Amino acid sequence: MNLADRVLAVNNDLPIRTELPVHSGKVRSVYWLTPADSRRLIAEKGYDVAADAPLAIMVISDRISAFDCIWHGEGGMNGVPGKGAALNAISNHWFRLFREKGLADSHILDIPHPLVWIVQKARPVMIEAICRQYITGSMWRAYTKGEREFCGIEIPDGLEKDQKLPELLITPSTKGILKGIPGVPEVDDVNITRADIEANFAAFNFQNKADIDLYEKLLKEGFDVISDELAKLDQIFVDTKFEFGYVTDAAGNDKLIYMDEVGTPDSSRIWDGPSYRDGEVVEKSKEEFRQLLLSHFDDPDVLLNKDRMEERKALARDNALPESVLMQVSQTYRGIAEKITGEAVELSDNPKQEIIDILRNDYGLVD
Missing domain, CATH: 3.30.470.20 (ATP-grasp fold, B domain)
Incomplete structure (x- = not known):
């Protein structure tokens, strides 16, 4: 299977039932459920929220942003394999630990899929x-x-x-x-x-x-x-x-x-x-990707100088990064997630279809 097919790059086109525009950020997209679906799920799943609380499906992508731009790779690889699942797994782990230690709850009510959260609307x-x-x-x-x-x-x-x-x-x-x-x-x-x-x-x-x-x-x-x-x-x-x-x-x-x-x-x-x-800083975070970009391009000032934003956008748009760069970042994200959670981050063969099937069959949110 082509590695690019295992990357969820576009996450704002899922057929989730909603009456509002999908909010798409740099990495996550938010689908606000209809009031009827929100009330139904709260009743069916027993979520600890007000009966009329607005709920949303939050879908994380494998896109990677840095220096206020979205970057892509060779071979149609428009993201970092496993990045979204790694981020969600790490957050899930810490949120659970916070609850167990009596700190505070999070906005997450349910985790139907490694790339998906059901959340309540917070102020x-x-x-x-x-x-x-x-x-x-x-x-x-x-x-x-x-x-x-x-x-x-x-x-x-x-x-x-x-x-x-x-x-x-x-x-x-x-x-x-x-x-x-x-x-x-x-x-x-x-x-x-x-x-x-x-x-x-x-x-x-x-x-x-x-x-x-x-x-x-x-x-x-x-x-x-x-x-x-x-x-x-x-x-x-x-x-x-x-x-x-x-x-x-x-x-x-x-x-x-x-x-x-x-x-x-x-x-x-x-x-x-x-x-x-030993006197060396080895990044286990997105900072590694920023450093890779700074060393990859001949003129790193484009990435650092806010006055050159149009040039920077063109750089991100017109330059497909080597697959090796994105796979190095993938190994960093998946490696730290597996270290923290003690569980492997599995790559889905077809993440979009998996999400659609689960939200249709288990939650009744896809027509």
Whole structure:
């Protein structure tokens, strides 16, 4: 079988019954179920949500984005084999561990297929909550230019690249463009301070001021759970992004939950422990793919310079990457997923048809 056939590149054309446009992001597509189907599934499956809660099918793809572009490979390979299943398996593992340890629930209600989640609609907190345990990446670049304050937190002089920070750093940024918040520019993904959040908690979608403490607690506890588990595997949890939202359970209680994905190679940096101790950083996350791209093209400035965005888009559109590059990334994603979960990531022969059959036969969502 052609390897390209085992990649789910297009995930927004499934015949799932919906009355709304399919929302297609860089990697995931969301199909909002009809109110009738949502109510039926809640009753049939006994999900712990309000009887009228909107549900969605979330289908992950094997597409890979970097530097704000989607990349493709030779031979019609429009994604990374096994990437979607690896990401979902890792998130499922951490979400389950969070629940078992009494941290908080997630937006996921059901997992019909390795590439599919059934989720409930959450009211998102408009913050991308970033935790950093080491100084690297964009933070290191800013540090070398003399910056010492990050999101209102002072960090000391004398730090070296890839060094562990004196303490876990929370550096939140805005999720989407937020308007009318004093001192916060109206652009996506801009750094904010805890003082910004406290002064404008409702604008960030917190239900009350006390939930800022809860969000920080869940952030730190979630980070520590993943970091401790990865340490047992001699892997280093470097930094990550969390997202939160509110849902209402069957008893009518509002609760703050984890949403999106957690602790994955797409949302985090993970380093190999033995290599790090030998003075070498070996990435077990998407950062590896970014580095491969930077070394693959003659002029890496195209990828780094935001003023050259049109050139960058053309580069991604017109250049099929060698299959070897995508397979190297596949091995990284599948390898870290198998290490974390203890289970193999299987490649589907025909992922799209598998999803359609399961959603038709077991959930009645395909006509």
